[in-house]
Amino acid sequence: MPGRHVTDHQMRLFMQYRRTDTVAVAAAKASLSPATGYRLARDPRLPSMKKGVRGRRRPDPLGDLFETEIVPLIQAAPGLRPVAIFEEILRRHPELGAGIRRTLERRIRAWRALHGAEQDVIFRQTHEPGRTGLSDFTDMADLGVTVAGQPLEHRLYHFRLAYSGFEHAHVVLGGESFVALAEGLQNALWSLGGVPREHRTDSLSAAFRNLDQPAEDDLTRRYEALCAHYGMTPTRNNAGLAHENGAVEGPHGHLKRAIADALLLRATSAFPDLPAYRAFIDELVGRRNARNAKRIDSERAVLQPLPPRRSCDYEEVSVRVTSAGGFRVRKVFYTVPSRLIGHRLRVRLYDDRLDVLIGGTHLFTLPRGRARPNGQHDQVVDYRHVIHALRRKPMALLNLVYRDRLFPREAYRQAFEAMRAALPERQACRLTVDLLALAHERGCEAELAACLAADHAAGRLPDIAALRARFAPDPAAIPHVTVALGSLSHYEDLLGAAATGAA
Incomplete structure (x- = not known):
């Protein structure tokens, strides 16, 4: 047809x-004109075979510059970006x-x-059912999650089956470690109800960081023992090659x-x-798994x-x-009841807690602390552990190393600062210790904190006498017990009956 090129078809x-x-x-x-038909009959080649090589329509703007200057740059630095080469050429030849x-x-x-x-x-793989499970960690700081008003610095441990896409995610408060991997992996396997034949991770370089050779060997043995316990073959991808763990690296972004x-x-x-x-x-992860329920089953x-x-x-670990009144583990000081001093x-050590045992008896669980980002030591303090000793020596509060950690809520710290500014230091310390003792003995930590916050907002100091009266035991709640004493003749009758029975 006029104005349209003839196609090969x-x-x-x-x-x-x-x-x-x-x-x-x-x-x-064929939707052609007769004239075009006679022309094609004389030359039976396809139209694509008749096209000549298109020549240059304007002078080459680079000329010999490409071979003399640009090619040597590419050969000397293969990773150099074209935009960097462009800027360098313009610097040399601004015209x-x-x-x-x-x-x-x-x-x-x-x-x-x-x-x-x-x-x-990258070689795409065909995944076999029941063969491969993969583990990795992903940082979640960019989501801005807060817990109890504080930013939550955390990662997610992410487990995935390569074939069915089953997923499990576990919130990790610390960094990448064997403890976080072991806890998250076992939670995933017991939630799944079965074990794949192979478990694949990255190179675990974050877990090995800053460890000496004996510690690295010990960590490797523990990881291999964990996989052996579940009958899995442990494998790792090469360091820096995330695509070798692609069956879980890609889903990180989706999750x-x-x-x-x-x-x-x-x-x-x-x-x-x-x-x-x-x-x-x-x-959220459960809803994602529900979409693949048939494949997972x-x-x-x-x-x-x-x-x-x-x-x-x-x-x-073993500590003394x-x-x-406490012990130190991984640059963190933990308080415990003083009766344990010397034991x-x-x-x-778990990722988010510490279980404390004496011999084989479990005593209590403490929240796990972390050293500060600058490497300084930190403390995990429970004021109930030390309040009885602090009442005998209230001035110890003034320069206590972990004073800021001692206050269970912000209102207590504000009350201490207000009393310290208005009263002598000895009196401020004693009143603050009395407030902590009141919270402990009467079990009113939250209610007392609300009263202290109200006093602070009103610009007045806490009245310890009024607070003691307010949180004193309610007399109406104490049952009145009337004891009726029997007369001595009743006891004589009992003794006489016993003697008669014996005769």
Whole structure:
């Protein structure tokens, strides 16, 4: 047709119809004019075969510059970006102008396709059901999650089955460590109800960081023992090659985007406590697994059975309670009841808590602390552990190393600062200790904090006598017991009856 180029498809149709029809009829059936049909009959080549090589329509803006200056730059630094080469060429030859950028980029791309270095190839894999489970950690700081009004610095441990896409996420408060990996992995396996034949992680470089060789060897042995307990073959990808762990690295982004969307739908990223945030993550991951329920069930059928019990998912250290009423672990000082001073305790370190045992008896659980980002030591203090001793020596509060950690709520610290500014230091310390003792003895920590906050907002000091009266035991709540004493004759009657029976 006029104004339209003949295509290879039309040419093939024309040649096919030409075998049985005249030129005019074959041209009409191929949507060609008779004149075009006679022209094609004389030259049966396809139109694509007749196109000549397009020549340059304007002078080369780079000229000999590409071979003399640009190619040596690419060869000397293969990773150099085209925009950097462009800026360098403009610095050397400002007369060329910014219009050469696209030409330069196309020329560099073509040169690298012909003469560039060989690149790494990613080999897509066919995943076998029940074979591979993968673990990795991902940082969640950019989501801005807060717990009890404080930013939550945390990571997610992420487990995934390569075949079915089953996922499990576990909130990790510390860094990447064997404890976090062991706890998260075992939670995932027991939630799944089976064990894959192979477990793959990254190089665990974060867990090995700052460890000496004996500690690295010990960590490697513990990881291998964990996998052996579940009958899994441990494998790792090479350091710095995240795509070798691609079956979990890619879903990291999908999971984080899903969490970000859920936080937006929730209209806030603030949570009252850590269990509420963990429940939020579990619910989200559960909904994602529900979409793959059929595929997960089919893979679950070929998984290995779970062992009779979980393996060790904690580190155990032995500590001695010092005269300061506590012990130190990993640059953190923890207070304990003073009756334990001088005793040696067994401490099991989990990612978010410490279980304290004496011998084989579990005593209590403490929240796990972390050293400060600058490397300084920190403290985890429970004022109930030291309040009885502090009442005997209230002035110790003034320069106490962990004074700021001693106050269970901000209102107590504000009250201390207000009394310290208005009263002598000895009196301020004694009144503050009395407030802490009142909170402990009467079990009114939160209610007392509310009263102290109200006093602080009103600009008045706490009245310890009024607070003691307010939080004193309610006389109406104490039952009145009337004891009726029997007469001595009743006892004589009992003794006489006993004597008669004996006779």
